[in-house]
Amino acid sequence: MTNRVVVTGMGVLSPIGNNIKEFTENLKSGISGIKYIPELKDFGFRCQIGGLINYSFEYDEILRNFFLESASKFVKYTIITAHEAFKTANLQFEYDPDSEPDFDTGVIIGSSIGAIDYYINTIYQKVINKEIRKLRSTTTEYSMISAPSAILAGIIGAANYVGFNSSACATGLESIILGYNRIKNGEAKRMITGGVDIYSPYAWAGFEALRILPIDYNDKPTKASRPMSKSASGFVPAEGCGIIILENLEVAIKRNAPIFAEIIGAAINSGGQRNGGSITASNPQGLISCIQNALHSANINAQEIDYISGHLTSTSNDTKEIYCWAKALNRYNEDFPYINALKSLTGHCQSAAGTIETIAAIIQMNENFLHPSLNCEDLHPEIEHIVSHTKIPFFTKSNLYLQTIIKANLGFGDINAVLILKKFNL
């Protein structure tokens, strides 16, 4: 027997908004969160732009309540975002050491670069200065890669699966799928899922070394992220955190929870780093099969898809991705579903991308609009050949009816993740 799974809570911390309300407003107005970062120039980066969170962590009440003022950044982002997700879900978010463990609730928060800030600013400094004695007892709990999950679980008393996932840029979407599968299979009633990655020149240096960041936009940052454009020249790095609360439908109904969407299908695979796939590129066979597996698991026809929330990073891989969507869905030109790229607004939030983009997709579905896909007026000719201009919102499109949406993220390691969501109906 399988269980129906619904989204009952959402929280976001992103370059275009520190909560769902701001995020929704900025989606509607199509505002870019990409800015010039002077520090990157000082470090000698060729790409000196990115999407940063604009949030004041000092004297933050939520962090202070949980003694997390000196925690690593990815822990702080997670707890602040989770606090919002719990609020939207009408669930308590407070620490009660006398409460019973909640064996029905689990946590999976993924990341790629983890506590890199903490290693560099705290641990490295103390070790190199021979001041190990001054390291705090929290050093391990703030720096371990499972810290966001473990600390969050401790606050809420989650006692189902409490773990961590990492699959590069597919991490955020993968965590939702892992949580979805647990509830669907009856192993959990509620799963807190999400992805988080922070800004760090030490992590971004690796992208710079790969020569995959755009270098011609330091004086016009909002133009740099151009998914689907023929002038796309690399992804714009960004930071962020997204948390999604999933619940067994019966449990959600019983407690009268708000229901933002139903998850009806999902698939994860890899292209095996063969046939055009590599550690950095996707094998089209893998993505096509992943999309089709997701459709199969949702038991729907490709014609039912109204909107695609693409991975679309603003690299040459965008054309390959569009080809895979068309091939997998067998839908071309005017028949191609609507498609846009959130990364044109936020940049690439790495492990948080999948979660933040899923939240954006759910908001658009529920409010029947599409945010503009910025900077793709000069559509890539290979994409133009497959998708009609009318299916790509160059400006905000409203008064649409979006019932079924499909979301994909691709990660280094030739990893694919695909999720299908639907407006909730009993």
Place this chain on the structure above:
Amino acid sequence: MNNNEIKEIVLNIIKKYTLKKEELENLPENPHIINDLKINSARIVEIIIDIEEKFNIEIENELLKKINYLNDIIDIIKSKVEKKNN
């Protein structure tokens, strides 16, 4: 600095780490750090580091084992501060 002054400073440091702030009211005269003050044992190290910074002293690891009650901490601080001032 008398015992009461030291005690107040130490309790203020401990307050940062106690899981239940309300437990700090109605404390016994000489509370047990972990049982009465509801401190996670891993946080003892934090408290010691804070005390070292606050009083500008160094508390050796061997002394840590002798700390069970609040008065144990106060005695250590008192003797360290006196030694420093001499």
